[in-house]
Amino acid sequence: MTALTLDATALDRLPEFEAAGFTVPQYDVRAMRAATAERPTWVHLGAGNFFRSLHAVAAQRMLNAGHDTGIILANLRDPQVVENSSATDDLFVNAVLREDGSIEPEIVASVAESWHLAPEAEDGWARLTAVFENPSLQLVTLTVTEKGYLSDASDIAAGPGRVRGAIPALCSLLLARFRAGAAPIALVSTDNFSENGERLAAAVRGVAEAWISAGQAPAEFGAWVGGDRVAYPSTMVDRITPAPSPAVGERLAELGLANAQLHERASGGALAAFSNTEAVSYLVLEDAFPNGRPPFETGEVVLGDKETVSRADRMKVTTCLNPLHTAMAVVGCLLGYTRIAEMMKDSDIHRMVVGIGATEGLPVVDAPEGMDPQAFLREVITKRLPNPGLPDAPQRIASDTSQKVGIRFGETIRRHAAAGSAESLTWIPFAIAAWIRYLLAVDDQGNAFERSPDPLLAQLDERLSGVEFGRPRTATAARELLRDASIFGVDLAEAGVANTVLAHLTTLLHGPGAVRAGLYAL
Numbered sequence: 001m002t003a004l005t006l007d008a009t010a011l012d013r014l015p016e017f018e019a020a021g022f023t024v025p026q027y028d029v030r031a032m033r034a035a036t037a038e039r040p041t042w043v044h045l046g047a048g049n050f051f052r053s054l055h056a057v058a059a060q061r062m063l064n065a066g067h068d069t070g071i072i073l074a075n076l077r078d079p080q081v082v083e084n085s086s087a088t089d090d091l092f093v094n095a096v097l098r099e100d101g102s103i104e105p106e107i108v109a110s111v112a113e114s115w116h117l118a119p120e121a122e123d124g125w126a127r128l129t130a131v132f133e134n135p136s137l138q139l140v141t142l143t144v145t146e147k148g149y150l151s152d153a154s155d156i157a158a159g160p161g162r163v164r165g166a167i168p169a170l171c172s173l174l175l176a177r178f179r180a181g182a183a184p185i186a187l188v189s190t191d192n193f194s195e196n197g198e199r200l201a202a203a204v205r206g207v208a209e210a211w212i213s214a215g216q217a218p219a220e221f222g223a224w225v226g227g228d229r230v231a232y233p234s235t236m237v238d239r240i241t242p243a244p245s246p247a248v249g250e251r252l253a254e255l256g257l258a259n260a261q262l263h264e265r266a267s268g269g270a271l272a273a274f275s276n277t278e279a280v281s282y283l284v285l286e287d288a289f290p291n292g293r294p295p296f297e298t299g300e301v302v303l304g305d306k307e308t309v310s311r312a313d314r315m316k317v318t319t320c321l322n323p324l325h326t327a328m329a330v331v332g333c334l335l336g337y338t339r340i341a342e343m344m345k346d347s348d349i350h351r352m353v354v355g356i357g358a359t360e361g362l363p364v365v366d367a368p369e370g371m372d373p374q375a376f377l378r379e380v381i382t383k384r385l386p387n388p389g390l391p392d393a394p395q396r397i398a399s400d401t402s403q404k405v406g407i408r409f410g411e412t413i414r415r416h417a418a419a420g421s422a423e424s425l426t427w428i429p430f431a432i433a434a435w436i437r438y439l440l441a442v443d444d445q446g447n448a449f450e451r452s453p454d455p456l457l458a459q460l461d462e463r464l465s466g467v468e469f470g471r472p473r474t475a476t477a478a479r480e481l482l483r484d485a486s487i488f489g490v491d492l493a494e495a496g497v498a499n500t501v502l503a504h505l506t507t508l509l510h511g512p513g514a515v516r517a518g519l520y521a522l
């Protein structure tokens with residue numbers, strides 16, 4: 001078997017990759033890179049696995065169908081990410097893991113350039129500034145996670161320039177575009193929350209206003225980012241993309257890939273020459289692109305009006321997928337699971353997932369045009385979550401839960417409250433109680449475990465300091481937290497669910513075995 005390496009020689013060896021079982025790009029990658037260098041159209045901020053398996057794959061489909069420009073990728077935090085991408089000549093393998101255990105590896109070449117964009121990264125800033133100044137640029141997509149939309153006051157106060165923080169950095173680049181002639185542009189949040197377009201618009205305008213009032217940007221800049229030449233389309237994004245798994249790396253190595261190996265990241269997690277994902281994927285975009293757009297239709301991207309996209313997004317983020325994930329994440333960590341697929345074989349957990357999605361979610365969801373929420377949920381529960389080939393872990397999903405609970409459960413609770421049915425909710429309050437139980441960092445056997453990263457851990461520890469494992473009555477010390485709408489998306493006491501959460505929490509605090517017993521009793 002020949003050793004195949006993803007590096008500067010790989011583009012000349014695509015037929016060998018193909019013979020080894022890899023799907024390969026059907027276009028002239030060097031010509032695409034040259035065209036992109038000259039006429040950039042698409043910038044993406046946030047170079048994670050999700051980007052690789054969703055956006056980059058959609059772009060590759062368009063390129064295969066005859067489109068001529070690819071993606072200019074920028075990453076803001078860990079410099080290792082772009083180093084890793086450069087080491088493989090910006091090529092990577094997207095490995096689709098099917099339910100029957102088969103693997104479909106594809107070499108993806110749609111990233112034309114990759115740049116590090118921290119304040120110290122002069123080259124990245126110079127290149128991205130030139131790209132933003134170019135009227136050809138049509139869109140910027142972002143995957144910077146929920147917390148990426150919150151800017152540190154010090155990042156904003158630093159004013160425009162080579163700043164840290166996703167939104168201030170984006171605003172600096174936008175200011176360069178504004179000064180260079182203010183060509184229109186679409187700024188596309190592809191992060192996982194409802195009305196993500198509006199959230200991005202608010203974040204960008206907030207930074208712009210702060211700069212204007214500090215005299216660091218002209219007032220016209222505020223009018224431009226707030227006017228109709230800068231659009232903020234809403235989106236729905238969906239593809240379960242676990243962290244790259246060593247087992248998948250080994251399977252790629254068996255096919256001949258010599259450098260599939262994983263590198264530990266200084267900031268946690270792993271970097272690899274591949275991403276691994278499921279077969280299903282949805283990229284649904286509101287068709288609002290004031291400077292034109294790539295031929296998304298040829299990339300299996302669905303375009304719709306604002307209402308259709310918001311409904312699709314609410315269906316996925318607040319009802320049929322992400323709430324199930326968050327409940328499984330905290331319960332899975334407590335019960336010692338490391339695989340989502342294994343959890344789906346646990347009948348207690350299975351009931352919880354059905355309870356949250358079908359019993360409590362579906363009745364308040366609005367069907368998006370052309371999509372059937374019931375069928376979507378059925379596919380999630382019967383196929384996607386139980387996919388034995390997908391190495392997804394509750395520990396991955398448990399990261400940043402404080403940034404997710406409000407988005408994922410708040411809307412459903414609000415709708416039930418409006419319909420007068422909030423007091424009959426059981427499973428969602430159980431999931432919230434399980435999160436609080438999770439925050440105590442003691443598993444269901446009574447052993448300490450390490451919680452996944454979350455920006456609010458220290459604050460939450462402080463606010464929950466009165467809640468003690470083994471002392472059920474201390475559950476009431478969580479009452480104040482439950483009133484915090486900035487976390488739960490709604491004041492849970494006002495909505496009529498706080499007492500149910502506290503009753504569940506009381507059960508879960510009994511001691512070892514209480515999580516299992518609480519789940520079983522539901």
Ligand code: CS2
Nearest residue numbers: 237238239240241322325397
């Ligand atoms: C997960 C998502 O990390 C999480 O919280 O729920 O990454 C999930 O896998 C995606 O939204 C699937 O589209």
